[in-house]
Amino acid sequence: MKQAIRTAACMVCFGLAGLLLSLPSMRRARQRRAERCIICARKQRLGAVLVACLAVLLLAGGLARAQVAATPQVLCHSRITPDGRVQPEPLLTNVSPPRGWSVIRNVLVAPAGGFAVLAGRAVGMESCSGPPLLVMFWEPPHISGGGTEIGDVFVAWMPADDPGTGALSTQGYGLAGEPSYLRYGPNISRSRVSESELARHESRHVDQGAIGTILAGPFAFPLAYVVDGAFFPSSRNHFERHAGLEEGDYPAPLNYLPAPRWPDVIGIGLVVALILRRRIRRASRLLFTGRKQAALHAPARCPVHTRGWIRAHVRAEKNPEPKSL
Numbered sequence: 001m002k003q004a005i006r007t008a009a010c011m012v013c014f015g016l017a018g019l020l021l022s023l024p025s026m027r028r029a030r031q032r033r034a035e036r037c038i039i040c041a042r043k044q045r046l047g048a049v050l051v052a053c054l055a056v057l058l059l060a061g062g063l064a065r066a067q068v069a070a071t072p073q074v075l076c077h078s079r080i081t082p083d084g085r086v087q088p089e090p091l092l093t094n095v096s097p098p099r100g101w102s103v104i105r106n107v108l109v110a111p112a113g114g115f116a117v118l119a120g121r122a123v124g125m126e127s128c129s130g131p132p133l134l135v136m137f138w139e140p141p142h143i144s145g146g147g148t149e150i151g152d153v154f155v156a157w158m159p160a161d162d163p164g165t166g167a168l169s170t171q172g173y174g175l176a177g178e179p180s181y182l183r184y185g186p187n188i189s190r191s192r193v194s195e196s197e198l199a200r201h202e203s204r205h206v207d208q209g210a211i212g213t214i215l216a217g218p219f220a221f222p223l224a225y226v227v228d229g230a231f232f233p234s235s236r237n238h239f240e241r242h243a244g245l246e247e248g249d250y251p252a253p254l255n256y257l258p259a260p261r262w263p264d265v266i267g268i269g270l271v272v273a274l275i276l277r278r279r280i281r282r283a284s285r286l287l288f289t290g291r292k293q294a295a296l297h298a299p300a301r302c303p304v305h306t307r308g309w310i311r312a313h314v315r316a317e318k319n320p321e322p323k324s325l
Contacts, residue, residue, distance in 0.1 A: 006048070009055035014217040037302035058218060061114030062107075065151070068117050069106075073129035076185040077195075086184070092192075095199040096132040097207065105210035106152050112209065112218050113151025120155055128185050130154075132203040137186035144186040149205040151218075156186030197247035204243035230264035232256075284309045 003022075010018030020026065034041035079087040096102055106113075113134065117127065120136035128135050137144055137156040144156035189195035212221030221239075229237050235245050235253040245252060273280065282303055286294035288310050296312035297303045307313040 006051075009051050012055045012058055012217075013051055015212075015214050015220065017216040033302060036300075037297075037305055038300045039305040040302060058111040061111035061118075064114035064118055065110040065153075066114075068114075068127065068134065073127060073134070074184055076128035076130055076135050077187070078128075078184045080184055092131060092196045092199050095130075095196055095203060097203065101207075102132070105206055108210040108213045109151035109206060109218070111151070113153040116150035116153040116155050120153075125155070125157075130199065132199055133206065135186055144188050146188060147186065149202045149209075151209065152206050154186075154202050156188060194249070197244070198249065201243045201248035205239070208239055208242070226264075227268060229261075230268055231258045231260050233259060233261050278304050281309050282306075285312060 007019065007022040010022045012018070014021065030040075030044055034044050074086060075088045075091070077089050079089065081087065097105070116136065117134070120127065124138075125136040126139050128137070133149070133152055133154045135154045135156060137147075143160040144158055145160035146158035147154050147156035149155075189198055209218075209221040212218075212224060225237070225239050228239060232238060235241070235250045236256055236259060240248060240250055241256070282294055285308060293312055295303055296314050297306040298312070298314050303312070
């Protein structure tokens with residue numbers, strides 16, 4: 001039972017990758033390393049605690065999203081009359097995926113969506129129902145100029161470039177060519193056509209997040225998006241291109257070649273180097289002094305956790321003997 005719970009926690013956090021990490025062969029390999037290396041044993045114990053805590057947080061986010069889904073929501077862009085009556089506008093068409101996949105993907109991305117809802121509520125945002133997403137937005141007279149899709153929730157947090165002019169000004173919220181009225185929702189789009197296009201664009205991002213969750217957990221898509229965006233920013237981003245540049249109101253790029261944002265690339269490189277520093281250290285020993293030095297290790301440590309960038313420091317260190325897990 002304990003191992004089944006651990007496997008379930010790994011899958012909640014890391015999807016199919018978590019299932020692979022929970023295979024018996026992988027568990028035995030980790031146990032052998034822990035028996036030989038006190039640092040490996042310590043890291044494995046810490047990792048197990050962190051995975052358990054993260055799984056609980058993700059489940060809490062999923063429950064928060066389920067609670068919102070069970071609560072009746074005002075349809076986005078309903079007309080609010082002076083006497084307080086709500087007059088829903090026609091639903092957007094051809095913006096949602098097939099019913100079966102829609103339910104599956106919403107379940108997969110529910111933890112991220114739950115955190116988006118909780119964060120939006122904490123800063124005073126309201127919510128309305130799409131389709132195809134739940135939308136968090138600022139109440140009038142604030143107007144959104146864009147936002148971010150998190151799970152199956154679109155958080156319209158970006159301020160408008162010029163909130164004082166245009167069809168969506170602070171004087172009225174009617175779409176272009178229509179009378180002005182108070183319109184419940186983020187009011188980003190200026191026409192019903194662009195509203196449908198934006199909905200389809202963000203819906204495709206939900207698909208991407210769901211597939212990333214299946215493969216490697218709820219953080220896979222955000223991480224992949226950030227890394228891709230560092231080398232292929234804005235309209236060059238592969239995820240934005242798949243979601244539809246024109247529908248997402250992205251300008252067409254001059255080309256699709258890499259255009260690295262060097263501060264982001266350097267930052268990502270430093271984080272990767274920090275995470276892999278011990279393996280880089282062992283690789284440097286292999287490069288400078290050969291396999292024999294790379295295979296040496298200090299007592300109660302494996303080669304990866306043995307100090308030394310050129311030669312291994314193999315003298316006895318003041319560490320207790322590792323305990324078997």
